[in-house]
Every structure is written in C-alpha cells, then in structure tokens.
Amino acid sequence: xxxxxxxxxxxxxxxxxxxxxxxxxxxxxxxxxxxxxxxxxxxxxxxxxxxxxxxxxxxxxxxxxxxxxxxxxxxxxxxxxxxxxxxxxxxxxxxxxxxxxxxxxxxxxxxxxxxxxxxxxxxxxxxxxxxxxxxxxxxxxxxxxxxxxxxxxxxxxxxxxxxxxxxxxxxxxxxxxxxxxxxxxxxxxxxxxxxxxxxxxxxxxxxxxxxxxxxxxxxxxxxxx
Amino acid sequence: xxxxxxxxxxxxxxxxxxxxxxxxxxxxxxxxxxxxxxxxxxxxxxxxxxxxxxxxxxxxxxxxxxxxxxxxxxxxxxxxxxxxxxxxxxxxxxxxxxxxxxxxxxxxxxxxxxxxxxxxxxxxxxxxxxxxxxxxxxxxxxxxxxxxxxxxxxxxxxxxxxxxxxxxxxxxxxxxxxxxxxxxxxxxxxxxxxxxxxxxxxxxxxxxxxxxxxxxxxxxxxx
Numbered sequence: 001x002x003x004x005x006x007x008x009x010x011x012x013x014x015x016x017x018x019x020x021x022x023x024x025x026x027x028x029x030x031x032x033x034x035x036x037x038x039x040x041x042x043x044x045x046x047x048x049x050x051x052x053x054x055x056x057x058x059x060x061x062x063x064x065x066x067x068x069x070x071x072x073x074x075x076x077x078x079x080x081x082x083x084x085x086x087x088x089x090x091x092x093x094x095x096x097x098x099x100x101x102x103x104x105x106x107x108x109x110x111x112x113x114x115x116x117x118x119x120x121x122x123x124x125x126x127x128x129x130x131x132x133x134x135x136x137x138x139x140x141x142x143x144x145x146x147x148x149x150x151x152x153x154x155x156x157x158x159x160x161x162x163x164x165x166x167x168x169x170x171x172x173x174x175x176x177x178x179x180x181x182x183x184x185x186x187x188x189x190x191x192x193x194x195x196x197x198x199x200x201x202x203x204x205x206x207x208x209x210x211x212x213x214x215x216x217x218x219x220x221x222x223x224x225x
Numbered sequence: 226x227x228x229x230x231x232x233x234x235x236x237x238x239x240x241x242x243x244x245x246x247x248x249x250x251x252x253x254x255x256x257x258x259x260x261x262x263x264x265x266x267x268x269x270x271x272x273x274x275x276x277x278x279x280x281x282x283x284x285x286x287x288x289x290x291x292x293x294x295x296x297x298x299x300x301x302x303x304x305x306x307x308x309x310x311x312x313x314x315x316x317x318x319x320x321x322x323x324x325x326x327x328x329x330x331x332x333x334x335x336x337x338x339x340x341x342x343x344x345x346x347x348x349x350x351x352x353x354x355x356x357x358x359x360x361x362x363x364x365x366x367x368x369x370x371x372x373x374x375x376x377x378x379x380x381x382x383x384x385x386x387x388x389x390x391x392x393x394x395x396x397x398x399x400x401x402x403x404x405x406x407x408x409x410x411x412x413x414x415x416x417x418x419x420x421x422x423x424x425x426x427x428x429x430x431x432x433x434x435x436x437x438x439x440x441x442x443x444x445x446x447x448x
Contacts, residue, residue: 151365152366155349155362159353160352161352162352165348168341168348169349169366172341172342172345172373173342173370173373173377174373175338175380175381176379176380179380179383179384183384199383203379203380206376210376211369211372214372218286218368218369221361222362
C-alpha cells in the first residue's frame with residue numbers, strides 16, 4: 001500500500017470511529033463551553049478590552065479542548081491491542097502518524113468552527129469580518145498544535161497519568177504556534193490590517209513545517225520503542 | 226572521581242572568594258550585582274547540559290545503547306538544577322534593580338519555558354517503566370524540545386521587542402570590566418566542574434538503578 005493511501009486510510013478510520021462514537025466532539029465542545037463560562041468571571045466581558053484579549057481567549061479554549069481530543073488519539077488504540085496491530089501492519093509508522101495527525105486536525109478544526117459563533121455571541125466579537133484569513137490562521141495554528149500533540153500522544157500512551165502528562169509536554173513546546181495564532185487572530189478580530197503581521201504567519205508556517213518533518217522522521221522510534 | 230570532587234570543592238571555594246570578596250562592587254547596582262557571577266554561569270552550564278543531553282539522545286537513537294540514555298537523563302537532571310539556580314537568582318537580582326521580581330521579557334519567558342520542558346522530560350521518565358521504550362521516548366522528546374526551545378526564544382523576541390539589551394556583546398556601552406570578567410569566568414569554570422562532578426555521580430546512580438531494576442525483573446520472572 002502506498003504511503004498516501006495508507007495515511008488516508010488511517011485518517012478515515014479515525015474519523016469514522018469519531019462519527020460513530022462521538023466520544024471526542026461531544027465532550028470537547030461541552031468542555032469548551034465551560035471554559036467560555038469561566039472566562040466571563042475573570043474579567044468584564046462587556047468591556048472594550050475584551051476584543052484585545054479575544055485572540056488569546058479563543059486559543060486557550062481551542063488548546064484546552066484540543067488536548068482532550070489528542071489524548072484519545074492513541075489511547076483509543078490500546079483496547080484489544082489495536083496499537084500493536086497498527087505498528088505491525090505493513091505501513092510505515094510515519095503514515096500512521098500523519099493519518100492520525102490529519103484526523104486530529106480535522107476534528108479540532110470542526111470543533112473550533114463550532115466554537116466561533118458561540119464565542120462571537122458571548123463576547124461580542126465580530127469573527128466573520130475576514131473569515132478567509134481567519135480560516136488560514138486556524139488551519140495553520142491547529143496543524144502546529146496537532147502535529148506536536150499527535151507525536152506526544154503516542155509518546156505518553158503508556159504513561160501513568162497520561163491525561164495530565166500530555167498538556168504538560170505539549171503546551172511549552174507549542175508556545176510559538178500559540179503566540180502566532182493569538183497575535184494573528186486578535187488582529188483579525190480588531191479589524192487591523194494583517195499585512196503588518198506577516199512575520200507571525202511566516203513563523204507559524206515555519207513551525208508547522210519543522211515539526212511535521214521532525215515528527216515524520218522520529219515517530220518510528222516512538223511507536224516501535 | 227575523588228580527585229575530581231576535591232578539585233571541584235577547591236574551585237567552588239575560590240569562586241565564592243572571587244565573587245564575594247575579590248571583585249569590586251558594581252557602581253550603580255551595588256552589592257546585589259554579585260549574584261550575576263552565579264546567575265549567568267549557571268545558565269551557561271544548564272545550556273551545556275541540554276546540548277550534552279541532546280547529543281546523547283541522538284546517540285541513543287542511532288545506537289540503541291542504554292549508556293547514552295543514562296548520560297542524557299543524568300545531564301538533563303543536573304541541568305535542571307542549574308537552570309533552577311538561574312531562575313531563582315534572577316528575581317533576587319531583579320527586585321532591587323528593576324523594582325519587580327519578574328517580567329515577561331523574552332529571555333525570562335524562554336528560561337521559564339525551558340525549565341518547564343526539563344520538568345516535563347523528567348516527569349515523563351518517571352511515568353515509564355520499561356528501559357527501552359523509556360529511552361526511545363525521552364530521546365525523541367529531547368530532540369523536539371531542543372528544537373522547540375530555539376523557536377520559543379525567537380518568537381518571544383518578536384512578541385516583546387522592548388526587552389533590555391544583553392550586557393555582554395550588546396553593542397556600544399555594554400561589556401564588562403576586566404576584573405569582572407575574571408570573576409565571571411572563574412565562577413563559570415567552578416560551576417562547570419561541579420556539573421561534571423554531579424553528572425558522573427548521577428550517571429553512576431542511573432546505572433545502578435538500571436541494574437537493580439534488571440535484577441528485580443529476573444527475580445520476578447523466576448518466582
């Protein structure tokens with residue numbers, strides 16, 4: 001089986017499982033709502049400064065809810081030794097990793113798109129002004145977060161206290177991707193020109209590229225041990 | 226090992242003398258500036274420890290030799306100690322000089338992120354039992370974190386551009402007095418010796434731990 005076909009097969013498998021079980025989306029979306037509620041206590045949600053913070057708030061929601069999804073990505077495979085079967089299947093570990101990362105990224109993007117209108121209503125943010133750019137930033141930011149998260153999800157699959165270990169490892173290293181996404185999202189929400197912030201877009205792109213390549217090169221060691 | 230320990234002890238006493246008695250007090254910051262002679266070298270040593278850890282991790286991935294894993298784990302754990310010294314002495318210095326304990330300047334933020342990475346690495350190791358998988362997982366994590374740390378620093382510089390210029394090599398008006406250089410390099414040498422000393426002890430401990438673990442497994446499989 002070719003690399004791309006194997007990747008696609010793994011991604012579709014994960015998405016199919018999610019479509020049938022809804023184990024991630026339901027929980028993660030409800031969790032995102034809870035976080036949105038909690039934010040309303042930490043500052044005045046009707047104030048003008050809310051818009052200046054909106055990018056940061058949104059990406060905190062995304063990354064908190066995102067770790068829930070990433071946790072399940074490889075943990076799901078521990079039942080019935082599915083992980084062993086995946087590893088011993090005649091496909092490369094890189095294909096397994098890329099397929100899972102794709103599925104995770106699509107899942108997170110769907111979650112984020114569902115969060116956006118709710119966020120706009122609760123915090124009075126106009127998110128649809130430059131939706132095309134926003135979509136690009138969300139896609140790049142989410143990919144950076146998921147690509148690191150998927151490797152670390154495999155890394156922590158057999159670790160005690162896995163659910164806590166994953167965010168502990170993922171957040172510090174994804175700081176640049178989060179910073180870039182927050183900066184760009186805030187600019188888009190406030191309606192300032194994005195041209196002045198191109199350096200962040202480049203940083204985000206570079207981050208994605210570097211860690212995708214690193215993940216593809218090293219994931220075999222993680223999966224086989 | 227005994228000679229190394231003795232030499233390190235002498236060097237540490239000499240470093241204390243250099244930093245607290247010998248070197249003149251800095252004019253504008255006063256006595257508190259003397260923290261610098263331990264603050265900055267401990268970061269340099271922590272950085273050395275990371276690079277040693279990174280090289281050992283790559284060595285493990287290439288060779289699957291657990292001795293590389295011992296070196297990586299030991300170096301990173303000892304590095305955490307020095308990084309903690311760096312992070313703890315920073316606020317002590319900053320409070321009288323800047324008037325605040327902490328500021329989210331790129332250097333400080335990156336140092337803190339780095340410290341969190343160290344902690345994550347050690348916690349991951351604690352959560353894993355099997356030596357082979359643990360070694361592979363922590364080696365991969367080290368490579369990711371080492372690359373990540375560089376990007377974190379770069380992006381933090383973009384984020385907050387009003388950061389203070391580096392004291393050494395920061396352009397005109399920066400730089401150190403000759404006596405201060407002597408004290409700084411003296412402390413750096415002493416701390417590097419201390420690092421090597423601790424690293425050797427820690428490696429021995431790691432090896433003994435692995436041996437007892439192996440024995441326990443054998444015993445367990447026989448009973």
